[in-house]
Amino acid sequence: xxxxxxxxxxxxxxxxxxxxxxxxxxxxxxxxxxxxxxxxxxxxxxxxxxxxxxxxxxxxxxxxxxxxxxxxxxxxxxxxxxxxxxxxxxxxxxxxxxxxxxxxxxxxxxxxxxxxxxxxxxxxxxxxxxxxxxxxxxxxxxxxxxxxxxxxxxxxxxxxxxxxxxxxxxxxxxxxxxxxxxxxxxxxxxxxxxxxxxxxxxxxxxxxxxxxxxxxxxxxxxxxxxxxxxxxxxxxxxxxxxxxxx
Ligand code: ADP
Numbered sequence: 001x002x003x004x005x006x007x008x009x010x011x012x013x014x015x016x017x018x019x020x021x022x023x024x025x026x027x028x029x030x031x032x033x034x035x036x037x038x039x040x041x042x043x044x045x046x047x048x049x050x051x052x053x054x055x056x057x058x059x060x061x062x063x064x065x066x067x068x069x070x071x072x073x074x075x076x077x078x079x080x081x082x083x084x085x086x087x088x089x090x091x092x093x094x095x096x097x098x099x100x101x102x103x104x105x106x107x108x109x110x111x112x113x114x115x116x117x118x119x120x121x122x123x124x125x126x127x128x129x130x131x132x133x134x135x136x137x138x139x140x141x142x143x144x145x146x147x148x149x150x151x152x153x154x155x156x157x158x159x160x161x162x163x164x165x166x167x168x169x170x171x172x173x174x175x176x177x178x179x180x181x182x183x184x185x186x187x188x189x190x191x192x193x194x195x196x197x198x199x200x201x202x203x204x205x206x207x208x209x210x211x212x213x214x215x216x217x218x219x220x221x222x223x224x225x226x227x228x229x230x231x232x233x234x235x236x237x238x239x240x241x242x243x244x245x246x
Contacts, residue, residue, distance in 0.1 A: 011069075094166035100153045108141050109128045169201045171190070217240075
């Protein structure tokens, strides 16, 4: 049997996602195949409307594909019932968004604990402190989001996503709202997670400098994968993106 180590953490096989009425509908994804090995960091780029969000949603089991298969952390989630999917997502997937999505009335540590609490899972105080320390915020556990910088808020969101030790972290423009110093810190943090805990990251970004932090950049246009760069350099990513947007 294939060992978990070599298995893809995220795999899309010939995935098509049509929106709207059959035949007249838009193919947000059109026969997309993508394999993200465990412990890898993949950036998804492409012009607006090219299918980036749809890819992330389908890969995370938040959206149903029209045809093709989706494997997540070794599970075929293509036709999984909602209840099973919710449970699998809770155990294996973390999300980080551009807008942080923290709850303003809760402290950093309460925000980190919140999704687990919602799911009825106990997390210890020390786990929470450890998660915050892991993102360099051990001194900020009692702070509310408005008392934190954007970069610090995003690091709280990363701690919140990581507390369940998910196999895959999905990130949608995680640095989109951050200044360059905070962006650098968040990217270093994501890289450290890939290196030290073997985290798998799938990230949508429009910023070539951010995409260049990933191991691989995949380019979408009109719902299809049209290009791919391994060990990306910023200028190369920028050049290929410009060609797609022209
Ligand atoms: P991106 O994230 O690259 O901007 P999206 O995945 O959001 O692209 O969208 C891809 C295509 O699918 C676009 O043409 C968009 O208009 C269409 N689309 C996305 N979501 C829906 C939806 N819920 N209903 C209808 N069309 C949609």
